[in-house]
Amino acid sequence: MTSATPLDIDQLLKDPAIHIVVCCGSGGVGKTTTAAALGVRAAELGRRAVVLTIDPARRLAQSLGLTELDNEPRLVTDVVSESSGGSLSAMMLDMKRTFDEIVEGHSDPKRTETILANPFYQALSTSFAGTQEYMAMEKLGQLHARLGQDHDWDLIVVDTPPSRSALDFLDAPRRLGSFLDGRLMRLLAAPARAGGRLSMRVVNAGFGIFSGVLTRILGATVLRDIQGFVGSFDALFGDFRLRAEATYNLLQSDETAFLVVATPESDALREASYFVERLERDQMPLAGLVLNRVQPAASIDLTAEAAIASAQRLETRGRTHALTAALLRLHAERVRLRDRQRHLSERFTAAHRDVPVVAVAALAQDVHDLESLREIGASLHASDDLVS
């Protein structure tokens, strides 16, 4: 049997050199809950933590005192006593506002106004698949820049957007950066910068076909909007690219730790494998795997087969035994579930031997208050036996 190295979450959270913890994984595995629980635990251990959530379920958000997108961390009260030195803040990402702020911060008021009013910009900042990932990274960069300043934070816990594809999250910054800075944009921008000799050469080479095609597909109005946007956004392009690269480098640095979150199911673990491999390929510092919703082992030694055989026997012997028979069947179900989960986690561990794992027991109900976040945070430290 392959057994995984236990992942010591407390040690990770206590490490003063760690300033960023990124939780990633596929949708529905409890990623946001894990991020919130890590924040609570970190505060208990004396860190001044801020949790950056992307799209939390309403009740989870409420448990952190978040009622709307506010784009600025708010202190969560009643997590730890002030004397402990720890604190917890939380925020929900407002994608459009983050984008608007970048524009405001990098251009004069008049140009800002032009950009914000452009229909193409409005579409891009609200619905572009990838803007969310990009803005999450942008916000992370902003929070990181404030680390260490008075009353701010010393640990940022990031919940990643629920991208279905493992690649999106790491690719988005570079993709947007290279797109904004790329050849297509120069082509689009060319007419707006009439006169540039280099631009005109490019225009002659490709713009004829290109604008013809775009006009036929999109219509002339759209093309004008895009060109208007590109024209006024021009000055920000280089900056976008630099910021995307800076964030990427920050993620690769020693002060960052990635946690891959999964549940012991084949789909989620397959996604987790992709994440692990991708993080390794990009040389991102992977701390380990958090395995949520693990069925704990039974406290007695009774196999599923034996339990079912006994249940069948009892069922033939009258109604007085019906309850015990039903309970034995439930026990068998639990044992089978546990066995299947173990088998799947072992398969993951066999393929990724160096990835430490911590398991979190399945809870009977959804998490929506600080108390349960506290329990999960504590169990992240104390439940090594679940995976062994």
Place this chain on the structure above:
Amino acid sequence: MPDDDESPETRDRDWEGVRLHVVTGKGGTGKTTVACALALALAKGGHRVLVMEVEGRQGIAQLFDTTALPYAERQVAVASGGGEVWALAVDPEEALLEYLELFYKMRRAGSALRRIGAIEFATTIAPGMRDVLLTGKAMEATKRTRDGKPVYDAVVLDAPPTGRITKFLNVNTEVAGLAKVGPIKSHADSVMAIIKSPQTAVHLVSILEQMPVQETVEGVRDLRAAGIPVGALIINMDRGTALSPTQLKAALKDSLPRDAIARSLEEAGLAHDTKTLTAMVEELADVGHDHNVRARLENVERQALAQLDRPTYTLPMLPDGTDLSGLYELADSLCAQGAA
């Protein structure tokens, strides 16, 4: 091969007339599994059904135990009575090139566009373009005919998750942000006409937990507000209730008759000594208690779903996970409940 069930003609089917089945659900609820099971169910009795995925995860190939799907329709399974399930993984870039070819005869311009990054721009960055290409492909497959007859009797779309479904399907609103007039706008309008018609039904998959149910409730509300037809609710991975209502109540109060359990265990020959017996009784009482806490919460969620007033199907949790035979089992269950 004879069909064990009633013939499809006489069976009471809930979705007669629906040709495009869109399946959505929160991450982790098993929407791909349900989409594939529904495709198998619809194929029963000699129908040809296409199941499509749009998120590049190759989930369909995994379930049908086949190699990764190319951007080409391929048969992946058979159903009773000569039914066929075909599958397609839609790639937005390929779909765009195909669209250019189909509507503008411009496939050759495609490679030039790809070189300067315009294809990537259109499929990943231009707001709404990607979705209109993907839904457009689903519409094309639904409407496609050969010799005057539809190529597919039904198309099942394994769609993006519940949180994004209305936006994904409401393509003309999305594209309106980009184009108020023009060819792409007319294309979006024609896609929208099919999506809002009775030929389409959006089915929502949930499990009986608070967050997925909450998302389902919100998803149904958004779809209705957008005028998109809501189909069925599918409760997936249901674990059933092994205890009777009285037993459930007793378990929750922690007043399960331990003496009686102990006697039954002795009767079953499971208790070899007092220590083992006590441990076993405690374990079973604990199992009963947990089960009951869950059953009660599940009941709350079941009622929340019932208030949405849609046909609801329940699919069991498969003890050994979903494999191909499990998929057929789920398909049978969907048929028995009138889904196909």
